[in-house]
Amino acid sequence: MIDQLEYNTEREHLIIPEYGRHMQKMINYAKTRETKEERNKLAKSIISVMGNLQPHLRDVPDFQHKLWDQLFIMANFELDADSPFEKPSKEVLEAKPEPLAYPQNYPKYRFYGNNIKTMIDVANTWEEGEMKEALVYTIANHMKKCFLNWNKDTVEDVVIYDHLLELSNGKINLKDTDEDLTDSSSLMRSKKKYSKKPGGKKNNNNNRGRKRY
Secondary structure, three states: OHHHOOOHHHOOOOOOHHHHHHHHHHHHHHHOOOOHHHHHHHHHHHHHHHHHHOHHHOOOOOHHHHHHHHHHHHOOOOOOOOOOOOOOOHHHHHOOOOOOOOOOOOHHHHHHOHHHHHHHHHHHHOOOOHHHHHHHHHHHHHHHHHHHHHOOOOOOHHHHHHHHHHHOOOOOOOOOOOOOOOOHHHHHHHHHHOOOOOOOOOOOHHHOOOOOO
């Protein structure tokens, strides 16, 4: 009795396991039929059973198309039967996708993040005036804060100005300005202000007495 036990590791590999082994056996049987008329009849019956196994997808657009594609995939593209839709291609299914490029425009200053470059490009499109000047200094202060997060030591404003000039392709130049950026100690102090307290406990005193709806 023990010698007749059959383990899944010894059985045929299931191409789409969600449909189960009996469905795979039905498809394998349909592949062995000699006449195309019989194969077509079996294929339609199999599609009907596959649809009953997923009733929640009956109203999904192209549901029947998906079932027929899965039928040919589980048949390893060896089922010679007529389909109301274009048959899937094994070459297209097994084709490897193109590798995705890493979304990093300026890896030299990676500690600033990718959003800084986007903000600088937007600032370059604005007309000269108080609004643009305020945006530029906001960007410069944020760059300084990012730099301090990467390097805990203090940083001179001229370093931030040089990086900003390079990232803006020479269009934003603050080297001759008389206005200084926010002090390094203030930027680091604001970071500690919102950090979690020792022990990991949050201060919930401000929520006392507040109405809950």
